[in-house]
Amino acid sequence: MAVQGGPAPILVCQGLAKRFGHRVAVDGVGFHIRSGERYGLLGPNGAGKTTTISMICGLLRADRGEVRVAGLPVDQQATTAKAAIGFVPQEIALYPDLTGRENLRFFARLYGLRGSRRDERVDACLELVGLSDRGDDLVDKYSGGMQRRLNIAAGLLHEPRLLVLDEPTVGVDPQSRHAILESVEALGTEGIAVLYTTHYMEEAQRLCDRIGILDEGKLIAEGTRAELVALIGGRDRVRLSADGELLAVAEAVAQVDGVEQVTAGEDGEALAKPSPASLPPPPGPGPPSPAWRWSSPTWRRSSSI
Amino acid sequence: MSLALVVAAKDLRQRLRDRSALVVSIVAPLVLAAIISAAIGGNFTSFRATFAVADDDGGPLAKAFVDGVLRSPSLTKVVHVRVVSSAAEAKRITRRDVDAAFLIPAGFSAAITSAQPAHFQVVRSRDRLIGGQLATSLAQGFAARVEATQLAVRTAVASGARADPAALARAATATPPQITLNNTSSGGRELSPASYFGPAMALFFLFFTVGLGARGLLAERGTGTLGRLRAAPIRGRTIVTGKTLATFALGMASMLTLIVASSALLGARWGHPLVVLGLVTSAVLAAMGIIILVMSLARTEEQAAGYASVAAIALALLGGNFVPISQAPALLRKLTLLTPNGWALRAFTDLGTGARSLSTVATAILVCLAFAAVTGGIGLARATTVLAE
Numbered sequence: 001m002a003v004q005g006g007p008a009p010i011l012v013c014q015g016l017a018k019r020f021g022h023r024v025a026v027d028g029v030g031f032h033i034r035s036g037e038r039y040g041l042l043g044p045n046g047a048g049k050t051t052t053i054s055m056i057c058g059l060l061r062a063d064r065g066e067v068r069v070a071g072l073p074v075d076q077q078a079t080t081a082k083a084a085i086g087f088v089p090q091e092i093a094l095y096p097d098l099t100g101r102e103n104l105r106f107f108a109r110l111y112g113l114r115g116s117r118r119d120e121r122v123d124a125c126l127e128l129v130g131l132s133d134r135g136d137d138l139v140d141k142y143s144g145g146m147q148r149r150l151n152i153a154a155g156l157l158h159e160p161r162l163l164v165l166d167e168p169t170v171g172v173d174p175q176s177r178h179a180i181l182e183s184v185e186a187l188g189t190e191g192i193a194v195l196y197t198t199h200y201m202e203e204a205q206r207l208c209d210r211i212g213i214l215d216e217g218k219l220i221a222e223g224t225r226a227e228l229v230a231l232i233g234g235r236d237r238v239r240l241s242a243d244g245e246l247l248a249v250a251e252a253v254a255q256v257d258g259v260e261q262v263t264a265g266e267d268g269e270a271l272a273k274p275s276p277a278s279l280p281p282p283p284g285p286g287p288p289s290p291a292w293r294w295s296s297p298t299w300r301r302s303s304s305i
Numbered sequence: 306m307s308l309a310l311v312v313a314a315k316d317l318r319q320r321l322r323d324r325s326a327l328v329v330s331i332v333a334p335l336v337l338a339a340i341i342s343a344a345i346g347g348n349f350t351s352f353r354a355t356f357a358v359a360d361d362d363g364g365p366l367a368k369a370f371v372d373g374v375l376r377s378p379s380l381t382k383v384v385h386v387r388v389v390s391s392a393a394e395a396k397r398i399t400r401r402d403v404d405a406a407f408l409i410p411a412g413f414s415a416a417i418t419s420a421q422p423a424h425f426q427v428v429r430s431r432d433r434l435i436g437g438q439l440a441t442s443l444a445q446g447f448a449a450r451v452e453a454t455q456l457a458v459r460t461a462v463a464s465g466a467r468a469d470p471a472a473l474a475r476a477a478t479a480t481p482p483q484i485t486l487n488n489t490s491s492g493g494r495e496l497s498p499a500s501y502f503g504p505a506m507a508l509f510f511l512f513f514t515v516g517l518g519a520r521g522l523l524a525e526r527g528t529g530t531l532g533r534l535r536a537a538p539i540r541g542r543t544i545v546t547g548k549t550l551a552t553f554a555l556g557m558a559s560m561l562t563l564i565v566a567s568s569a570l571l572g573a574r575w576g577h578p579l580v581v582l583g584l585v586t587s588a589v590l591a592a593m594g595i596i597i598l599v600m601s602l603a604r605t606e607e608q609a610a611g612y613a614s615v616a617a618i619a620l621a622l623l624g625g626n627f628v629p630i631s632q633a634p635a636l637l638r639k640l641t642l643l644t645p646n647g648w649a650l651r652a653f654t655d656l657g658t659g660a661r662s663l664s665t666v667a668t669a670i671l672v673c674l675a676f677a678a679v680t681g682g683i684g685l686a687r688a689t690t691v692l693a694e
Contacts, residue, residue, distance in 0.1 A: 057536040079538035087536040091529035095315070097322050109311045110537040154533070 008071070009034045010084075010162045010193040011056065015065035018051050025051040027217040028065070033162065033210075038184070038194040040208030042201065048217040049197040050090060053166050056195070057087045070161055083111060086160030086192075090167045092147045093154070096140035100131055100150050103139060104157060111158035125153035129183060145176025152183060163187060164195045169203065181207060308539050312547025313554065316521050320555055323517070330514040330559035334506035335566050341506070342498035342571055354436035355385040357406035359395040364414025370407070370425075370447050384439075396428055404436020405429045407444065420455055500657035501650075503573035505626040507563040508646040508653075511592045512617030514559045516610065518552030519596045522688055523606040545688050549593070556589035576656025580666055584652055587673035591645035594681030595620070601687035620644045630654070645676040 009032035018026040026048040033039040041049050054060040056067050058074045058081070067074040072081035094103050104122040113121055126135045129149035139147060148168060155163055165184065169177045184207055187194055198204055204211050205225050212222040221228060250262040320326045356375060360367050375386045387403060389395045395406035408426040416423035427444045429437030522545070525531035534544055564581065567573040575581045599616045603609035621627060623640050624647035630638055641647030652669035 054532075059532055059535050079540065082536060083538040085536065087533060089529060089532050089536075093529040093533040095319060095528065095530060097319050098315075102318070106311070106315045107533070107537070110308065110534070110539050112538070 007034050010070055011195065012068045013052070013056065013065065014067075016052060016055055016062050016067065017064040018048075018055060018060060019063055024217050026055070026062075029214070029217070029219045030065070031212050031219060031222060033193045033195055035161070035193050036191045037210065038187075038196060038208045040204035040211040041195065041197040041214055042199065042204045042211050043197075043214035044199050047199075047214040049199075049214055050166055051217075052214070053164055053195070053197060057085055057164055058082050083158070084161045086155035086158065086163040088152050088155040088163070088165040088168055090170060092144075092151050094139045094147060094150060097138065099136050099138055100126065100142070101135040103150065104135075104154060107154045108157040113158060121157050121159070125156050128156065128186075129153045130179060143176075145172050145179070148172050148176055148180060149183070152180065156187075160192065162193045162195065166197050167199070168196075169198070169200070309543050309547040309550060312534075312539075312544055313550035316518065316548055316551035317554060320517060320551070326514070326517050326555070329510060329517065330555065331562050331566070334510040334559075334563055335570070338499065338502040338506040338567055338573075339571055341502045353383060353385065354404040354433070354439055355387055355402070356436075356440055357387045357389050357395040357398055357403045358409070359389050359392045359406065360409045361392065361411045362409045362413035363411075366414035366417050366451070367409045367425075370409070374443055374447050375407075392426075399428045399430050403430065404433040405440030407440070417451055417455065420459065423451075497572065497574065497657075499567060499571035499573040500575070501629055501654060503563065503567035503571060504575070504653035504657070505650055507560055507567070508588060508592075508624070508649055509617065509621040509626040511556055511560060511589065511646075512596055512613065512620065515552050515556045515589065515593045515596050516600070516613035516617070518548065518555045519593065519600050519613070520606050520609050521548045521551065523600065523603065523609050527606050541689055545685060549597075549685065552593055552597075553589060556593060557585065560585045560589060574657045574659070575653070576659070580656060580663065581653075583670055584649060584656070584666055584673075587670040587677070588645060588649040590677035590681070591649075591673035594677040594679070594684060595645070597684030597688065598680040599684075601684045620646055623647065625650055645673045648672045 011033040013032070014030045016026055016029040017024075029048070029052055031039065041052065043049050051060065055062045055065075056069075056074065058067075058078055061075065069081045070084045072078065072084070074081045074085075095106075098106070101122060104125060105118060108118045108121055122135075123132070126132045129152060131146060131150055131153070134142065134146065139150065142150065152165070152168060155165070168184075169180055172180065181203065184194060184196065194207075196204070196207055208225070210222065210224055211228055212219050213228070214220070254262045358371055358375065360371065371386065371388075374380075375384055387398075389398065389406075392406075392408045395408055399406045406428040408428065410425060413423050413425055415421075425444070427437075427440050429440060522531070525534060535541070564573075564575050564585070568575060595616060596613050599612045600609040603612050623637070624644035625633060625637070625641050626646060628637075630641055630647070630651065633641070641651070648669040652666040655665045
């Protein structure tokens with residue numbers, strides 16, 4: 001795959017293929033991710049997302065194709081290339097009989113961090129995922145959401161150039177899910193390349209600069225969110241929360257450029273169908289009329305139609 | 306090596322937090338060794354039997370049997386004689402208190418000295434088989450000597466000797482046997498039960514202890530951390546080395562703690578510290594090799610635990626960890642040589658009796674190391690392959 005324009009990509013996958021017996025799990029998948037870019041690998045269960053990630057992280061040997069991270073080929077023995085990757089597996093990969101801090105110190109040591117540098121990174125990562133005050137508790141005592149957050153922190157310790165997250169929000173409560181998504185959103189601003197797999201369209205749209213759609217082991221579409229919408233067609237359904245007179249809200253939203261239709265629901269939310277090409281900016285904060293005010297002055301995408 | 310030590314330290318920290326590891330490694334073997342030693346009591350290498358004697362005869366030959374045979378100097382450490390007033394009482398106490406009873410009827414001596422058939426009865430306890438067998442053997446031996454004496458007397462009389470036949474018979478039967486029993490152990494010091502069952506239980510539970518460590522790789526797979534380890538910039542053989550080091554440290558710590566504890570609490574004798582250290586090290590390596598091989602056949606942690614338990618119990622039964630090797634049948638004594646724990650236990654037994662010769666210990670160490678090399682080599686190769694899958 002020739003990568004043209006822009007900074008050199010951190011991750012380049014070319015023609016990746018993997019077969020388990022007679023079943024083809026991944027078939028000729030290729031894509032690249034640049035520094036600071038968030039790339040979503042979207043697909044239903046069994047599409048080949050985890051197999052692709054396993055080959056990228058050197059857990060599985062590809063039958064065909066090549067993975068390069070920071071210009072170095074990745075295979076099971078490629079310790080230098082692996083050092084550039086932060087891996088957050090789908091299941092919670094932590095030691096329940098160690099404390100959160102002990103878990104992070106151990107994984108940090110595996111990535112070559114020592115002494116005060118290691119302690120600094122452990123503290124920073126605990127703070128990033130909001131577990132500073134629970135760092136000395138056994139992981140066994142954590143809630144599921146807290147374990148998920150620590151799971152992510154363990155992948156960030158060594159400040160990887162590429163962070164690979166395999167469906168990190170599976171099975172978590174809405175509050176923890178929100179915290180995880182916010183953490184991932186913040187990563188892009190730190191220049192880390194992120195590869196994020198999910199089967200939730202909403203997550204991919206919210207987090208990712210580019211999305212690859214994987215189905216039955218093949219990458220069937222790839223591009224920015226707008227490019228994919230243009231490619232596939234359809235519209236976004238947007239849910240807005242507001243307090244006050246909802247009919248007034250609906251009228252105000254209907255005036256926004258690109259909105260086709262607005263429905264005011266009984267639950268204090270307005271449902272809008274913006275145009276397919278691009279979402280308009282959200283209505284500005286603050287009450288535009290005395291009759292109502294936004295309780296959430298941002299577009300929250302409900303689904304694509 | 307540095308990263309292997311990091312993995313080992315993490316594993317040890319986990320094991321030390323696991324109370325079941327403490328129970329399996331130290332508490333259980335110590336308690337079992339104490340219970341078995343107490344149950345056997347005293348000194349289990351020197352056998353003791355109590356015989357009741359009801360002497361309704363009171364004649365010289367009955368006295369010769371009691372004083373000359375049962376109370377002979379060679380049997381004083383083995384046989385305790387309890388004289389009772391009647392045959393009925395002798396039979397009664399045989400049911401619960403003594404190993405066997407000798408019932409010597411009136412006229413016994415007279416019958417023998419007059420060359421008439423004579424009888425006396427041995428009543429054996431149903432529960433004390435070895436004591437009963439000893440009583441029968443002693444009675445048979447005495448009867449054989451009486452017959453021989455009667456034959457000698459008849460021969461002397463027939464050849465025209467001028468002696469009193471009764472005096473000849475008394476003199477002949479009162480002669481002590483020419484062969485005496487000197488009951489001692491090979492090292493010159495008798496082996497206490499604690500000195501046998503201390504090492505026996507330590508070796509038995511050693512398999513479970515190293516099993517706790519060796520299961521680490523499968524446990525990592527179960528918790529999902531194996532994937533994270535494999536994604537880290539660390540080679541598979543480094544992970545395996547780290548886990549092997551932790552398992553070795555756990556096994557050594559368990560054995561050395563048991564040695565100190567059984568010496569202090571049970572009075573077990575282990576022998577020279579350096580020799581014991583060499584033997585313990587080789588035994589730990591052998592146990593690790595076998596358990597790693599067995600566990601490499603398992604796909605899950607539960608399977609591995611099951612396989613390791615079966616292997617540990619089978620090896621303990623064959624190796625004499627439950628029954629003293631010296632009291633086992635000949636076939637079982639040979640089978641112990643197929644097990645590293647059997648070899649190690651023989652060597653510990655030698656050391657416990659204060660044996661000066663180190664040949665048994667050296668052989669045991671070499672055999673254990675050979676077990677470790679073969680089984681551990683195959684097991685570690687399989688474990689590394691599992692990591693690469």
